[in-house]
Amino acid sequence: xxxxLLNIFSNYTRSLELLYLLNNIKETVxxxxxxxxxxxxxxxxxxxxxxxxxxxxxLIKITDKGKGGYANxxxxxxxxxxxxxxxxxxxxxxxxxxxFLKLLENKNDDRAVGEILDYPKCCVDFFxxxxxxxxxxxxxxxxxxxxxxDGFEFPFYTNYATRYxxxxxxxxxxxxxxxxxxxxxxRKNIECIKVHSKELADKFENMLKGPVLYTENQGIFVxxxxxxxxxxxxxxxxxxxxxxxxxxxxxxxxxIEIINKNQIKIGNKILNDIGFMVFT
Ligand SMILES: [Zn+2]
Numbered sequence: 001x002x003x004x005l006l007n008i009f010s011n012y013t014r015s016l017e018l019l020y021l022l023n024n025i026k027e028t029v030x031x032x033x034x035x036x037x038x039x040x041x042x043x044x045x046x047x048x049x050x051x052x053x054x055x056x057x058x059l060i061k062i063t064d065k066g067k068g069g070y071a072n073x074x075x076x077x078x079x080x081x082x083x084x085x086x087x088x089x090x091x092x093x094x095x096x097x098x099x100f101l102k103l104l105e106n107k108n109d110d111r112a113v114g115e116i117l118d119y120p121k122c123c124v125d126f127f128x129x130x131x132x133x134x135x136x137x138x139x140x141x142x143x144x145x146x147x148x149x150d151g152f153e154f155p156f157y158t159n160y161a162t163r164y165x166x167x168x169x170x171x172x173x174x175x176x177x178x179x180x181x182x183x184x185x186x187r188k189n190i191e192c193i194k195v196h197s198k199e200l201a202d203k204f205e206n207m208l209k210g211p212v213l214y215t216e217n218q219g220i221f222v223x224x225x226x227x228x229x230x231x232x233x234x235x236x237x238x239x240x241x242x243x244x245x246x247x248x249x250x251x252x253x254x255x256i257e258i259i260n261k262n263q264i265k266i267g268n269k270i271l272n273d274i275g276f277m278v279f280t
Pocket of ligand 1: 120180
């Protein structure tokens with residue numbers, strides 16, 4: 001099942017949405033796809049008796065800085081625009097729901113879209129509240145979620161920073177890394193993954209667990225083989241979205257001092273305005 005989905009939907013993030021839909025964990029999903037992918041997706045939806053709606057606009061992605069090619073900001077353009085773009089697609093087992101979702105998105109009703117996608121209300125409120133500010137930045141809500149969260153140690157279920165590595169158990173931005181409703185959704189999702197592929201569930205859990213250094217423009221770093229004691233993090237391995245001076249510095253020092261969740265020290269260098277989180 002997972003292999004088939006990956007073949008059609010190209011990455012884990014999108015394939016898992018379909019896995020949840022087919023297993024009735026989700027009723028409606030929204031994804032994006034280019035024209036080539038769309039052809040395969042149409043066939044798949046026919047076979048599976050899923051209802052598919054396609055947006056009346058195209059999306060041009062504006063790639064984030066330092067996030068492995070990930071784009072959090074998208075620009076909507078008319079279908080007649082000659083630029084290469086993606087379309088939003090809305091899939092459900094219920095014809096009305098996929099149609100309704102398309103309609104709500106056309107109206108830019110973020111709240112109603114969040115509701116039909118079953119996002120927790122606390123997280124939808126958070127998204128709407130921070131939307132304007134985040135649009136000006138890179139629109140990924142990690143730092144506002146961290147500022148809503150006590151301390152820097154959280155359950156791995158809400159690790160939303162590894163989505164830059166195509167690993168996440170949530171499809172919405174959690175309002176806090178301690179959000180109970182998000183934890184519950186992620187728990188159900190990983191149970192579902194486990195049923196279909198124990199190997200993939202293990203891979204996800206392994207990637208989701210551990211310390212993460214988030215920077216707005218200089219990359220995301222995930223530390224493996226680590227030890228954290230008295231706010232000093234030692235590590236042997238780093239996975240990163242970018243190769244840059246910061247990665248080099250991290251590789252050279254093999255040690256970070258955590259001053260607080262927004263400030264760390266590497267060697268003699270102090271980094272401000274970062275996010276440091278440990279997911280266990
Ligand atoms: Zn929440």
